[in-house]
Amino acid sequence: MLNTATAAATAPLPVGSRGARGPVDATLPDRTRRASRAEVSDECRQVGDTLRLLNDLLAPQRRVVHAGDLVHQGGGRFGCLYIVNSGFFKIVNQSADGREQVVGFKFRGDWLGFDGIARGSYACDAIAMDTGEVWAIPYAELMAACAREATLLPVLHAAMSREIAPARDSLMSVCTLPADARVADFLRYWAESLAQCGLRTDHFTLRLTRAEIGNYLGMTLETVSRALSKLARDNLIAFHEKGRRDVSIPDVRALSTFVERCLAPVPTLQ
Amino acid sequence: MLNTATAAATAPLPVGSRGARGPVDATLPDRTRRASRAEVSDECRQVGDTLRLLNDLLAPQRRVVHAGDLVHQGGGRFGCLYIVNSGFFKIVNQSADGREQVVGFKFRGDWLGFDGIARGSYACDAIAMDTGEVWAIPYAELMAACAREATLLPVLHAAMSREIAPARDSLMSVCTLPADARVADFLRYWAESLAQCGLRTDHFTLRLTRAEIGNYLGMTLETVSRALSKLARDNLIAFHEKGRRDVSIPDVRALSTFVERCLAPVPTLQ
DNA sequence: CGATGTGTTGACCGGGTTCAAACAATGTGG
DNA sequence: CCACATTGTTTGAACCCGGTCAACACATCG
Numbered sequence: 001m002l003n004t005a006t007a008a009a010t011a012p013l014p015v016g017s018r019g020a021r022g023p024v025d026a027t028l029p030d031r032t033r034r035a036s037r038a039e040v041s042d043e044c045r046q047v048g049d050t051l052r053l054l055n056d057l058l059a060p061q062r063r064v065v066h067a068g069d070l071v072h073q074g075g076g077r078f079g080c081l082y083i084v085n086s087g088f089f090k091i092v093n094q095s096a097d098g099r100e101q102v103v104g105f106k107f108r109g110d111w112l113g114f115d116g117i118a119r120g121s122y123a124c125d126a127i128a129m130d131t132g133e134v135w136a137i138p139y140a141e142l143m144a145a146c147a148r149e150a151t152l153l154p155v156l157h158a159a160m161s162r163e164i165a166p167a168r169d170s171l172m173s174v175c176t177l178p179a180d181a182r183v184a185d186f187l188r189y190w191a192e193s194l195a196q197c198g199l200r201t202d203h204f205t206l207r208l209t210r211a212e213i214g215n216y217l218g219m220t221l222e223t224v225s226r227a228l229s230k231l232a233r234d235n236l237i238a239f240h241e242k243g244r245r246d247v248s249i250p251d252v253r254a255l256s257t258f259v260e261r262c263l264a265p266v267p268t269l270q
Numbered sequence: 271m272l273n274t275a276t277a278a279a280t281a282p283l284p285v286g287s288r289g290a291r292g293p294v295d296a297t298l299p300d301r302t303r304r305a306s307r308a309e310v311s312d313e314c315r316q317v318g319d320t321l322r323l324l325n326d327l328l329a330p331q332r333r334v335v336h337a338g339d340l341v342h343q344g345g346g347r348f349g350c351l352y353i354v355n356s357g358f359f360k361i362v363n364q365s366a367d368g369r370e371q372v373v374g375f376k377f378r379g380d381w382l383g384f385d386g387i388a389r390g391s392y393a394c395d396a397i398a399m400d401t402g403e404v405w406a407i408p409y410a411e412l413m414a415a416c417a418r419e420a421t422l423l424p425v426l427h428a429a430m431s432r433e434i435a436p437a438r439d440s441l442m443s444v445c446t447l448p449a450d451a452r453v454a455d456f457l458r459y460w461a462e463s464l465a466q467c468g469l470r471t472d473h474f475t476l477r478l479t480r481a482e483i484g485n486y487l488g489m490t491l492e493t494v495s496r497a498l499s500k501l502a503r504d505n506l507i508a509f510h511e512k513g514r515r516d517v518s519i520p521d522v523r524a525l526s527t528f529v530e531r532c533l534a535p536v537p538t539l540q
Numbered sequence: 541c542g543a544t545g546t547g548t549t550g551a552c553c554g555g556g557t558t559c560a561a562a563c564a565a566t567g568t569g570g
Numbered sequence: 571c572c573a574c575a576t577t578g579t580t581t582g583a584a585c586c587c588g589g590t591c592a593a594c595a596c597a598t599c600g
Contacts, residue, residue, distance in 0.1 A: 093442050097530045101442035117431035124438065143423070153413070160430045161387035167437035168394065172363050172371035174444050175488035179588065210547065218445035220589060225548055243597075244547060260367045449556065479578065493556060495580055513565070514579060 044198050047109030050155050051135075054083060057145050057152065060135035065128040067207075071112055074124045078116030080136045084108050087132015090212070092125040102216040104166055105129075105190075108197045111159045129207050174218045181262035182217045183227035187237065187247070188255040203240070203248045234258075314468050317379030320425055321405075324353060327415050327422065330405035337477075341382055341396040341404055348386030350406045354378050357402015360482070362395040372486040374436055375399075375460075378467045381429045399477050444488045451532035452487045453497035457507065457517070458525040473510070473518045504528075 054060060060083070065071065071082055074094055089106040103124065106112060112134065115123040146153045173185050191201040206213075210221035210228075217224070228244075231237045236254055240246030249255065324330060330353070335341065341352055344364050359376040373394065376382060382404065385393040416423045443455050461471040476483075480491040480498075487494070498514075501507045506524055510516030519525065 091438075093438050095442060095446075097533060099442065099446045099533070101438075101445055103438040103441050114431055115434040118428040119431075123435050146423075153416075157430075158388040160427075161384055161389075163434050164385040164437070165393050167434070167441060168361075168363050168371075168373040171373050171437060171441050171444065172365060172369065174441065175371055175485070176365075176369045209545090215445070221547080222549085222590085223588060226588090229548075263367060263369070480580095481578085490557060491579080492558085492581085496556090499580075 040195050041198075043196050047196075050109065050159075051083065051085060053151065053155065054135065054137065057149055058137055058141060060137045062133055062135055064131070064133050066131050067129055069128040071126040071128065071134055072116070072122045074122055076122050078113065078120050078122055078139070080113060080138050081142060082112035082126070082134040082136055084110050084112065085133040085135055087128055087130045087134075088207070089132070089134075090127050090129055090216075092127060093123070094125065100215075102212055104170070105193070105216075107193050111163070114160055114163050170216070177259065178262055179217075179219050179223050180227045180230060181259045182219065183213070183224060184231060184236065184255045184258050184262075186213065186217055187231075187249065188252055188259070191249055191252050191255075201249065201252060203246070205240075205243075205246045207245075231258075313466050317466075320379065320429075321353065321355060323421065323425065324405065324407065327419055328407055328411060330407045332403055332405055334401070334403050335398040336401050337399055339398045341398065342386070342392045344392055344394045346392050348383065348390050348392055348409070350383060350408050351412060352382040352396070352404040352406055354380050354382065355403040355405055357398055357400045357404075358477070359402070359404075360397050360399055360486075362397060363393070364395065370485075372482055374440070375463070375486075377463050381433070384430055384433050440486070447529065448532055449487075449489050449493050450497045450500060451529045452489065453483070453494060454501060454506065454525045454528050454532075456483065456487055457501075457519065458522055458529070461519055461522050461525075471519065471522060473516070475510075475513075475516045477515075501528075 062085070063071075065087065071089065072080075074092075084106050086108055088108075089110075089112065090102050091104040091106065091112075093101045093103045095101075106126070112126045113122060117139065142152075142156070146156065173182055177185060190206070191204075194204055195201045210224045214221045214224045228237070232239055235250075236258055238248040238250065240248060332355070333341075335357065341359065342350075344362075354376050356378055358378075359380075359382065360372050361374040361376065361382075363371045363373045365371075376396070382396045383392060387409065412422075412426070416426065443452055447455060460476070461474075464474055465471045480494045484491045484494045498507070502509055505520070506528055508518040508520065510518060
């Protein structure tokens with residue numbers, strides 16, 4: 001496939017004609033951020049606090065959903081934001097010519113519908129993948145509450161800010177990693193997301209079909225299946241008996257090293 | 271490459287086990303939104319209004335940048351948001367293992383640095399690709415101004431909301447289109463972006479190298495070059511004399527139909 | 541039981557990567 | 571001014587990863 005990673009190695013991105021002049025905020029960058037266990041539990045607690053705050057201030061309408069339910073639909077009139085209290089959801093983009101693309105997933109504490117604020121209509125579908133509960137918050141009411149309660153606006157902005165990075169990360173994954181590594185990286189991401197919900201990460205059942213994973217990662221379901229088989233062969237994951245959707249991940253970090261190893265064949269950046 | 275579009279045709283995404291139950295806001299979706307000429311000039315005016323508003327309320331620090339300058343750097347401490355007044359910029363993600371990925375571009379009226387709000391540090395590099403000017407706005411000051419001036423917050427939220435869609439769109443492009451179509455779609459996007467800045471769209475000079483385009487689109491620079499040559503051969507674009515960076519696009523809509531034609535070989539969705 | 545949806549695996553082949561060579565544009569120093 | 575290096579672009583040829591097609595296994599369900 002597109003090994004742009006190696007391409008970038010042979011022809012690195014020109015940072016500029018005369019070299020960088022340095023950022024305005026010149027602090028040392030630490031790009032290697034990865035959530036530690038303490039941070040994860042910390043984030044878990046923050047999510048609980050946020051949900052409690054919203055519940056107290058706005059008494060949002062709770063809505064129970066089941067697998068396949070649409071929370072909001074692309075093109076539909078924007079009115080509410082939604083917060084995931086439980087379950088998980090996929091975000092699906094649809095193009096005018098019928099292509100549909102899974103562009104992300106949402107878990108407990110994530111918000112749905114931010115893309116509707118600017119356009120006045122949602123830009124994508126949000127679809128439940130399991131039984132769960134979302135809280136509907138009319139945007140106008142949220143704004144009014146922000147005027148009353150000063151602690152609310154920072155929470156909202158942080159949530160919107162968090163929407164930006166994931167799509168960029170998966171774009172990078174799709175553009176720079178070969179198929180096997182993309183699947184491994186996806187499993188790592190999934191385990192990390194579960195951990196942030198306080199769920200166990202060493203063993204879980206994927207509620208996604210191979211086709212959905214493949215669509216999200218830009219490959220066919222056959223390639224996903226082959227990649228998973230290979231990962232199982234290498235003991236990076238293990239399938240539980242009874243169905244190939246129960247996955248065990250003995251060591252999540254091993255998946256990360258596998259991803260990096262896929263780029264190792266071209267170790268020298270220059 | 272990965273024709274997941276056709277894969278989706280043979281194995282369409284399951285919307286759910288029992289079918290969709292309908293969205294909360296059940297208005298008719300119009301997914302086929304594309305900016306008309308009136309909308310473009312309208313948006314152009316809105317951008318001007320926004321810049322004027324911010325200038326009057328906050329007197330932001332103006333900063334002239336040249337090609338290659340870093341506006342902010344991934345990992346750097348978050349403090350300011352930036353608004354593009356002129357020039358254009360690329361957003362580059364960098365992974366811990368050295369991969370770097372162009373994940374988007376910014377033009378006049380776009381904001382930079384939203385991804386830093388949640389983390390407290392920027393998640394990516396913002397790099398000028400030409401001489402231009404950005405306005406630095408300390409986030410704390412912006413929040414204070416929002417408290418004074420009620421019209422500011424909706425503008426800010428709309429800007430943040432607009433950050434969500436582009437990355438998703440390019441993810442879809444990368445995942446569902448073959449190389450030729452991706453390049454065509456990129457040119458269409460670029461022309462559209464220039465139009466929204468009030469610049470001419472029928473003839474312009476790409477300030478990007480083939481390597482940068484390829485990185486953004488998930489392919490090698492050679493493939494970009496070949497795709498451009500093919501588009502020129504088909505008279506969808508034309509190269510100006512003196513260098514292969516001056517591009518003429520006689521009819522932008524022809525590019526759109528070309529993209530759709532790349533999916534035509536599999537016309538029946540079922 | 542058959543029907544349907546999902547997952548696995550194999551064989552083939554084609555689009556895109558890789559490697560290589562050549563050219564154009566630009567700058568640099570003697 | 572030319573020689574030379576550098577960077578970006580184009581084009582060709584060979585290879586290979588991943589898409590395509592097909593067959594089969596397995597589960598659930600009416």
